Amino acid sequence: xxxxxxxxxxxxxxxxxxxxxxxxxxxxxxxxxxxxxxxxxxxxxxxxxxxxxxxxxxxxxxxxxxxxxxxxxxxxxxxxxxxxxxxxxxxxxxxxxxxxxxxxxxxxxxxxxxxxxxxxxxxxxxxxxxxxxxxxxxxxxxxxxxxxxxxxxxxxxxxxxxxxxxxxxxxxxxxxxxxxxxxxxxxxxxxxxxxxxxxxxxxxxxxxxxxxxxxxxxxxxxxxxxxxxxxxxxxxxxxxxxxxxxxxxxxxxxxxxxxxxxxxxxxxxxxxxxxxxxxxxxxxxxxxxxxxxxxxxxxxxxxxxxxxxxxxxxxxxxxxxxxxxxxxxxxxxxxxxxxxxxxxxxxxxxxxxxxxxxxxxxxxxxxxxxxxxxxxxxxxxxxxxxxxxxxxxxxxxxxxxxxxxxxxxxxxxxxxxxxxxxxxxxxxxxxxxxxxxxxxxxxxxxxxxxxxxxxxxxxxxxxxxxxxxxxxxxxxxxxxxxxxxxxxxxxxxxxxxxxxxxxxxxxxx
Numbered sequence: 062x063x064x065x066x067x068x069x070x071x072x073x074x075x076x077x078x079x080x081x082x083x084x085x086x087x088x089x090x091x092x093x094x095x096x097x098x099x100x101x102x103x104x105x106x107x108x109x110x111x112x113x114x115x116x117x118x119x120x121x122x123x124x125x126x127x128x129x130x131x132x133x134x135x136x137x138x139x140x141x142x143x144x145x146x147x148x149x150x151x152x153x154x155x156x157x158x159x160x161x162x163x164x165x166x167x168x169x170x171x172x173x174x175x176x177x178x179x180x181x182x183x184x185x186x187x188x189x190x191x192x193x194x195x196x197x198x199x200x201x202x203x204x205x206x207x208x209x210x211x212x213x214x215x216x217x218x219x220x221x222x223x224x225x226x227x228x229x230x231x232x233x234x235x236x237x238x239x240x241x242x243x244x245x246x247x248x249x250x251x252x253x254x255x256x257x258x259x260x261x262x263x264x265x266x267x268x269x270x271x272x273x274x275x276x277x278x279x280x281x282x283x284x285x286x287x288x289x290x291x292x293x294x295x296x297x298x299x300x301x302x303x304x305x306x307x308x309x310x311x312x313x314x315x316x317x318x319x320x321x322x323x324x325x326x327x328x329x330x331x332x333x334x335x336x337x338x339x340x341x342x343x344x345x346x347x348x349x350x351x352x353x354x355x356x357x358x359x360x361x362x363x364x365x366x367x368x369x370x371x372x373x374x375x376x377x378x379x380x381x382x383x384x385x386x387x388x389x390x391x392x393x394x395x396x397x398x399x400x401x402x403x404x405x406x407x408x409x410x411x412x413x414x415x416x417x418x419x420x421x422x423x424x425x426x427x428x429x430x431x432x433x434x435x436x437x438x439x440x441x442x443x444x445x446x447x448x449x450x451x452x453x454x455x456x457x458x459x460x461x462x463x464x465x466x467x468x469x470x471x472x473x474x475x476x477x478x479x480x481x482x483x484x485x486x487x488x489x490x491x492x493x494x495x496x497x498x499x500x501x502x503x504x505x506x507x508x509x510x511x512x513x514x515x516x517x518x519x520x521x522x523x524x525x526x527x528x529x530x531x532x533x534x535x536x537x538x539x540x541x542x543x544x545x546x547x548x549x550x551x552x553x554x555x556x557x558x559x560x561x562x563x564x565x566x567x568x569x570x
Contacts, residue, residue, distance in 0.1 A: 068202045069200055069201060069202065072167060072198070072199070072200045072202070073200060075165060075167070075198065076198050076200065078165075079165075079195070079198060084162065084195065086195060086197070086198035087196075087197060087198070088194070088195075088196060091120075091122060091173035091194055091196055092120070093120050093121050093122040093141070093173060094119065094120045095119045095120065095121055096121065096141050096142065096143040096144075097121065097123070097139075097140075097141055097143050097144040097145055097146035098143030098144050099119075099143070100119060100121070100146060100178060100186070100188070101144070101146070101186060104178045104186055105186060107178075108180075109179065109180035109184070112177075112178050112179050112180055113179060115177060115178065116177075117177060118175050118176060118177055118191060119175065119176065119177070119178070119188065120173065120174070120175045121139065121141065121146060121173070121174055121188065122139070122141065122171065122172070122173040122174075122196060123139035123140050123141035123145075123146070123171065123172070124139060124140050124141075124169060124170070124171050124199075124225065125137055125138070125139055125166060125167070125168050125169065125170050125171070125172060126138050126139065126140045126145065126168060127168065128166065128167075128168055130164050133151065133152045133153065133160075134149065134150065134151040134152065135149075135150050135160075135163065135164065136148065136149055136150075136187075137150065137163075139172065139174070140225075146186075146187075146188060147181075147185055147186070147187040147188070148174055148176070148187065148188050148190055149176075149179075149181070149187050149188065149189045149190065150163055150174075150190045150193060151189070151190075154189070154190065154191055155190055155191065155192060155193050159192070159193050159194075162193070162195060163193055166195065167199065167202070168202075168203055169199035169201070169202065169203045170195065170196075170197060170198055170199050171195075171196040171197035171199070172193055172194060172195055172196055173193070173194045173196050174188060174190040174192065174193050174194075175190065175191050175192040176188040176189045176190040176191045176192070177189055177191070203222070203225065203226060204222065204226060214550070216230065217542050217548050217550055218550060218553075220546055220547055230543075232536075233532070233536045233538060233543060233544055234544075234546060236355060236532070236535065236536050237528075237532045237536070237544060239355060240351060240355065240528070240531065240532055240535060241308060241528065243350075243351050243354055243355075244308070244328060244347065244351065244526075244528075245308065247347050247350070247351075248306050248330060251304070252304050253304040253305060253306045253330060253332075254302060254304065254305055254306075255305075255306055255307065255308070256294070256297060256302070256305050256306070256307055257307060257309065258287075258290045258293035258294060258297075258307060258309075259287065259293060260286060260287055260309075260310070261275070261277075261284040261285065261286060261287070262284065262285050262286075262287050262293075263282070263284060263285075264285075264505055264506075264507045264509075265285040265286075265287065265288050265505070266288070266289070266291070266292045266504055266505065266507050266510070267287075267288060267289030267290065267291030267292050267449070267504075268288045268289040268291070268311075268313075269446075269502040269503065269504070270288040270289075270313040270314075270315060270502050271313065271314040271315060271501045271502055272285040272286060272287075272288050272312070272313070272314060273285065273286040273312050273314050273323075274286075286312035287311060287312060288311055288312065288313050289311055289327070289329070289525065290307050290309065290311075290327075290329050291329060291449065291523065291525070292507060292510045294307060294329055294331050294523070295331060295478060295510070295513070295514070295518060295521070295523065296510065296513045297331075298331050298333055298518055298519065298521050299513045299514060299516055299517070299518045303332070303333035303334070303519070304330075304331070304332050304333065305330065305331050306328065306329065306330035306331070307328070307329055307330075308326065308327075308328045308528065309326065309327070310324050310325065310326055310327075311324070311325055311326075311327045312324050313325075317549060317551075318541075319539065319540040319541060319542075320470055320530065320533075320540075320541055321541065322529065322541050322542070322545055322548055322549060323549050324549070325527065325528075325529050325541070325545075326527075326528040326529055327525050327526070327527060327528060328525065328526040328528055329523065329524065329525045329526075330523065330524055331478070331521055331522070331523040331524075332521065332522055332523075333519040333520065333521045334519060334520055334521075335520075335521065335522040336451075336461060336477040336520070336522050337440070337461045337462060337463055337475055337476050337477045337522055339522055340463075340475045340522045340523075340524050341376065341438050341463060341475075344465060344473060344475070344524065344526075345372045345373065345374055345436075346372070348370060348436070348465075348531075349370045349371065349372050351535070352370040352535065353370075355535055356535075359371045361534075361535070361537075362537065363468050363533075363534050363537055364468070364537065364539055366434050366468060367434075368434065368435060368436070368467065368468065368534070369435055369436075370436055374435070374436040374437060374438060375433075375435065375436075375437045375438070376437070376438045376440060376463075377437060377438070377439055377440070378439070378440050378441040378459075379421060379422065379425050379439055379440070379441055379442055379443070379459075380394050380421065380441070382425055382429040382430075382433075382439055383421065383424050383425050383428060383429055385429065386428045386429040386432050387407070387424070387428040387429075389403055389424065389428075394421055394424075395417075396417070397415075397416065397417035397420060400417055400420040400421060400424065401415060401420050403424070404420060404423060404424055404427070407424075407427060407428070409423060409424075409427055411423060416443075416445045417443070417445075417458075418442075418443025418444060418445030418446055418458070418459075419443070419445050419446060421443055422442070422443060422446050425439075430466060430469060430470075430471075431469035431470075432469070433466040433467070433469060434467075434468055434469060435467070436465060436466075436467045437465070437466050437467070438463045438464075438465055438466075439463060439464050439465075439466055440461075440462065440463040441453060441456070441459040441460065441461070441462065441463075442459060442460055442462040442463075442464070442476075443458060443459055443460070444457070444458060444459065444460055444488075447460040447462050447476065448479075448488045448489070448491075448492050448504050449476070449478065449479055449485075449488075449504075450462040450476035450477065450478070450479055451476065451477040451478060451479045451480070451481075452479075452484070460476055460477075461476055461477035462474075462475065462476035462477075463475055463476070465526075467534055468534060470530060471527070471530075472526060472527060472530050472531055472534070473524055473525065473526040473527070474524070474525050475522065475523060475524030475525070476522065476523065477520070477521075477522050478518070478520075478521040478522060478523050480514055480517075480518040480519070480520065480521065482511055482514045482515045485511060485514060486511055489504060489505075489506045489507065489511070490506070492504040492505070492506075493505060493506045529541050529544050529545060532544040
């Protein structure tokens with residue numbers, strides 16, 4: 062029998078004994094009035110003599126994370142949502158029965174206590190318990206006697222244990238909530254309204270990605286988990302909701318890596334009577350303000366790289382970026398055959414039907430993208446890879462589009478929206494032809510969306526920001542799985558491993 066199963070059996074025997082002794086191991090009648098943070102914020106700087114004069118009792122509840130059992134008095138630590146608090150439990154104060162019960166408890170159990178604050182001889186703020194009650198008897202032992210869950214794969218598979226044992230992991234998700242709150246309040250403060258659009262769509266659109274497909278029995282048709290909310294949000298702009306945003310999930314049937322999860326959180330927002338230059342200014346303001354609010358500075362470190370979010374950020378076109386980081390010239394980047402031949406000199410063999418625009422983007426991703434560490438707006442993407450973006454007035458082969466690149470990866474994608482229904486139909490037709498030729502990520506024809514913009518969509522700019530990747534940057538997390546509470550993992554073979562054991566096989570990169 063394994064160590065874990067042995068301890069589980071011992072705890073199960075304790076549970077049986079508690080019930081036989083008339084103790085309810087799972088009551089729900091204790092209501093804490095304070096948290097560890099409440100008490101520490103109020104009394105952390107109060108001297109011991111002053112504390113001794115306080116005639117006030119507090120009630121707290123939490124998980125036992127440390128126990129030091131002694132004869133007639135013991136120490137323990139509990140952890141609640143705000144942090145940890147040390148407890149002092151004395152037999153003569155809490156009573157013989159309660160003290161005997163306490164000494165039978167294990168790390169991982171939940172208790173409720175009432176008591177007053179005092180300082181120990183070592184000066185630690187502590188609650189002297191006047192009453193103690195068992196709230197939950199835990200059966201699974203915590204990993205490595207509470208030293209922490211260090212196995213990366215098990216942290217992802219059993220996030221509930223990770224959150225118990227690793228304060229740094231919990232802090233990531235607290236910060237994630239703060240990031241989303243800041244963004245929501247920023248947009249609300251600029252007269253945007255938050256909306257919800259369909260998760261299941263009849264036509265998957267708004268991005269170049271392969272969708273997940275399902276079947277709706279009542280409608281007798283296939284539906285798709287959305288790859289983006291874009292086309293529905295633009296329908297709302299057509300309808301008169303001139304500033305809209307949505308923070309919600311997208312689903313893309315693609316690979317799993319340190320920067321990709323099949324379902325991910327995206328912010329998308331659309332503003333009428335604005336263009337991509339307005340959104341660059343707005344993004345700069347919003348994100349630099351967010352970084353400062355979260356860290357108290359606009360200069361942070363991500364995986365040992367210095368990131369300076371102080372505005373203004375660099376702005377560079379796709380073609381300028383390729384020329385900056387390779388020997389490409391305007392002549393090469395202006396001719397399809399020369400661009401394909403240049404790519405071959407760099408070891409990249411492009412398909413025979415590659416267009417000039419796609420060749421330029423392939424070159425950009427090969428030689429330039431990962432070079433942009435500080436926040437950089439890369440602008441003017443080719444029309445062929447931007448089916449929903451407005452053409453640039455001076456150079457109709459490119460669009461008024463940008464991507465925000467930070468630490469070598471895309472964080473945001475935005476453009477002045479294409480609102481010419483004739484041009485949009487032509488681009489949808491070109492995408493449909495690519496789809497018929499086998500490109501599963503090409504945009505399908507969407508007649509209802511075309512019908513919407515044929516009513517007239519005001520000049521509009523829209524943007525999508527990957528929340529998960531943004532959180533990665535602002536919490537110094539190397540993998541997207543570190544910032545997603547329950548990331549998708551490959552199926553394990555055999556029985557599940559215990560939280561403190563196993564290898565990292567299955568932590569896909």
